Amino acid sequence: AAGVIQSPRHLIKEKRETATLKCYPIPRHDTVYWYQQGPGQDPQFLISFYEKMQSDKGSIPDRFSAQQFSDYHSELNMSSLELGDSALYFCASSLGTGSYGYTFGSGTRLTVV
Amino acid sequence: AQSVSQHNHHVILSEAASLELGCNYSYGGTVNLFWYVQYPGQHLQLLLKYFSGDPLVKGIKGFEAEFIKSKFSFNLRKPSVQWSDTAEYFCAVRVLNDYKLSFGAGTTVTVRA
Numbered sequence: 001a002a003g004v005i006q007s008p009r010h011l012i013k014e015k016r017e018t019a020t021l022k023c024y025p026i027p028r029h030d031t032v033y034w035y036q037q038g039p040g041q042d043p044q045f046l047i048s049f050y051e052k053m054q055s056d057k058g059s060i061p062d063r064f065s066a067q068q069f070s071d072y073h074s075e076l077n078m079s080s081l082e083l084g085d086s087a088l089y090f091c092a093s094s095l096g097t098g099s100y101g102y103t104f105g106s107g108t109r110l111t112v113v
Numbered sequence: 114a115q116s117v118s119q120h121n122h123h124v125i126l127s128e129a130a131s132l133e134l135g136c137n138y139s140y141g142g143t144v145n146l147f148w149y150v151q152y153p154g155q156h157l158q159l160l161l162k163y164f165s166g167d168p169l170v171k172g173i174k175g176f177e178a179e180f181i182k183s184k185f186s187f188n189l190r191k192p193s194v195q196w197s198d199t200a201e202y203f204c205a206v207r208v209l210n211d212y213k214l215s216f217g218a219g220t221t222v223t224v225r226a
Binding site (some may be wrong): 090 | 207217
């Protein structure tokens with residue numbers, strides 16, 4: 001079965017650089033969520049999109065932005081990277097508001113050096 | 114604000130021992146409840162979920178959880194653990210008609226052979 005696809009799997013960037021993370025939901029899922037999981041931390045909700053519109057916003061820094069495209073994939077853009085941005089970023093998708101559950105991707109591990 | 118509390122940060126036990134992980138949430142309205150497992154280096158995988166009906170929910174890999182509404186709890190149990198159950202376990206809550214999942218801090222379970 002198709003899963004949530006995230007790319008790249010690993011990314012190394014220097015401070016102040018920009019990174020773009022991509023998330024492809026499973027077919028028919030129209031909602032995408034982004035989470036940040038620091039080392040030994042619980043996943044922190046960043047932002048979500050439903051039908052290409054932002055549906056909820058969590059603790060996402062102003063340096064980050066995201067959008068959902070017409071094919072429902074989403075991109076998380078991160079600028080002026082800081083060492084503290086090093087984390088596992090994973091996305092999840094659902095049909096609507098998650099009443100039927102969520103499917104998680106494997107994540108993108110971002111290391112800022 | 115909605116919060117999810119997991120009481121145990123790290124649990125160490127031997128194979129065949131019984132496991133119980135506590136989870137409490139703070140929201141008083143209708144919620145959906147989830148337990149996810151994260152094996153080292155892998156993405157979150159759904160163990161079980163509660164939406165409505167029988168408060169005793171059975172999931173994969175022999176796990177079960179009981180929803181006790183009066184205690185705002187959704188504790189995870191497994192009668193006899195295996196070495197392969199070594200992982201991080203996350204409790205998560207979704208408020209009805211909300212989109213995102215809110216996660217607890219996670220419990221690291223180490224099973225010794």
